[in-house]
Amino acid sequence: MTQPPIPATGPLTGLKVLDMSRVLAGPSATQILGDLGADVVKVERPGQGDDTRAWGPPFLKDDAGQDTRESAYYLSANRNKRSLTLDFTNPAGKALALQLIGHADVVVENYKTGTLGRYGLGYEDLRDAFPRLIYCSITGFGHTGPYAARAGYDYLVQGMGGFMSLTGEPEGQPLKAGVAIADLMTGTYAAIAILAALRHRDHTGRGQAIDLSLFDTQVAWLSHPGQYYLTSGHLAPRVGNAHPTIVPYQTFATSDGWIILAIGNDEQFARFCHLTGNAAWASDPRYATNQARVGNRDSLVPAIAAVIQGQSSQFWIDALEPLGVPCGPINSIDKVFVDPQVAARGMRVTLPHPQAGGTGAPGAGLPGTVELIGSPMKFSDTPVNYRQAPPTLGQHTDAVLQDWLRLDEEEIRHLRHTGAL
Numbered sequence: 001m002t003q004p005p006i007p008a009t010g011p012l013t014g015l016k017v018l019d020m021s022r023v024l025a026g027p028s029a030t031q032i033l034g035d036l037g038a039d040v041v042k043v044e045r046p047g048q049g050d051d052t053r054a055w056g057p058p059f060l061k062d063d064a065g066q067d068t069r070e071s072a073y074y075l076s077a078n079r080n081k082r083s084l085t086l087d088f089t090n091p092a093g094k095a096l097a098l099q100l101i102g103h104a105d106v107v108v109e110n111y112k113t114g115t116l117g118r119y120g121l122g123y124e125d126l127r128d129a130f131p132r133l134i135y136c137s138i139t140g141f142g143h144t145g146p147y148a149a150r151a152g153y154d155y156l157v158q159g160m161g162g163f164m165s166l167t168g169e170p171e172g173q174p175l176k177a178g179v180a181i182a183d184l185m186t187g188t189y190a191a192i193a194i195l196a197a198l199r200h201r202d203h204t205g206r207g208q209a210i211d212l213s214l215f216d217t218q219v220a221w222l223s224h225p226g227q228y229y230l231t232s233g234h235l236a237p238r239v240g241n242a243h244p245t246i247v248p249y250q251t252f253a254t255s256d257g258w259i260i261l262a263i264g265n266d267e268q269f270a271r272f273c274h275l276t277g278n279a280a281w282a283s284d285p286r287y288a289t290n291q292a293r294v295g296n297r298d299s300l301v302p303a304i305a306a307v308i309q310g311q312s313s314q315f316w317i318d319a320l321e322p323l324g325v326p327c328g329p330i331n332s333i334d335k336v337f338v339d340p341q342v343a344a345r346g347m348r349v350t351l352p353h354p355q356a357g358g359t360g361a362p363g364a365g366l367p368g369t370v371e372l373i374g375s376p377m378k379f380s381d382t383p384v385n386y387r388q389a390p391p392t393l394g395q396h397t398d399a400v401l402q403d404w405l406r407l408d409e410e411e412i413r414h415l416r417h418t419g420a421l
Contacts, residue, residue: 010037
């Protein structure tokens with residue numbers, strides 16, 4: 001039996017978003033908008049859909065324990081959306097795309113610069129006909145500048161944008177982050193920019209284009225290490241798990257694992273010193289202030305390391321937390337998702353999925369469901385809710401055409417016959 005749709009509760013309820021993006025940056029932006037209540041329609045190529053559907057294993061398992069086409073990668077960024085298949089390179093498909101754009105508040109796309117313009121679907125093609133439209137374009141390097149025509153990928157941008165030069169041990173090779181941070185931060189900036197453009201439209205009635213790039217985002221995200229260079233003319237050093245301007249602020253080995261000690265001020269340092277029986281460190285001119293500790297880290301850090309290694313990780317966490325000295329474990333992901341704080345904050349959610357196996361699978365949650373990472377946004381009056389698992393390819397084509405365009409079954413059958421769907 002088909003379940004009735006769950007009504008949106010978020011602050012963007014009633015907003016219509018046509019999501020013509022794929023992979024991660026664009027879909028992560030539109031997932032944020034969907035979590036906030038927007039009706040997000042994911043436009044996908046017939047037969048293949050979003051490239052990330054095939055980026056596995058792992059894949060969601062069906063009743064027979066076989067892989068579906070729903071990869072974990074795809075599932076991570078496509079909650080609270082409906083999927084519509086559409087071939088806009090087909091004349092009938094292009095005409096249908098224009099009808100859908102006419103009903104949308106926001107279009108999000110992340111095709112290579114100029115691609116949609118070849119089909120009459122670029123912002124310049126649409127702005128006069130749809131003056132209220134907010135058109136967010138995400139590319140590797142933006143629509144201007146000498147790199148505009150280049151394809152952009154998260155890994156390349158982490159390197160080109162300076163991030164990898166800061167990451168890794170001082171004597172080791174530069175390292176990328178373990179998560180696609182350029183994509184995800186670009187998606188976050190895209191969501192913010194779209195909300196700002198909506199605010200502007202509320203005041204003026206005018207939509208606008210938003211030009212976001214992975215490269216710009218990565219440069220912006222250099223933050224204080226980038227400012228370190230602009231202020232001093234010197235490159236911030238690569239310090240591994242330590243911090244260039246705070247000491248002690250790094251990982252330390254315990255008797256049974258590792259912890260992070262993140263002492264951010266002199267008072268915290270003094271409390272740490274008293275707990276460990278090394279009160280003299282807090283008054284020693286070499287260590288009494290953070291500036292002094294940074295200058296003398298070569299002698300202080302080994303001394304702290306010797307103390308920390310004498311007790312277990314849990315001993316230090318239990319002892320330091322009541323003193324207000326920041327300290328914590330380095331959790332593997334399985335431990336993250338059983339952490340009581342994760343449960344209390346609703347950061348692990350379960351949704352029904354039409355292709356999920358009826359018997360469940362290890363780590364996959366209840367039978368017939370998919371488990372997802374929750375939203376970090378908590379509202380007092382307009383809470384995020386979870387209405388739709390990441391959709392199967394074309395799962396909502398008919399429903400969207402009926403809802404947005406009021407097409408009947410015969411009209412939809414005709415569109416299928418033309419190859420538009």
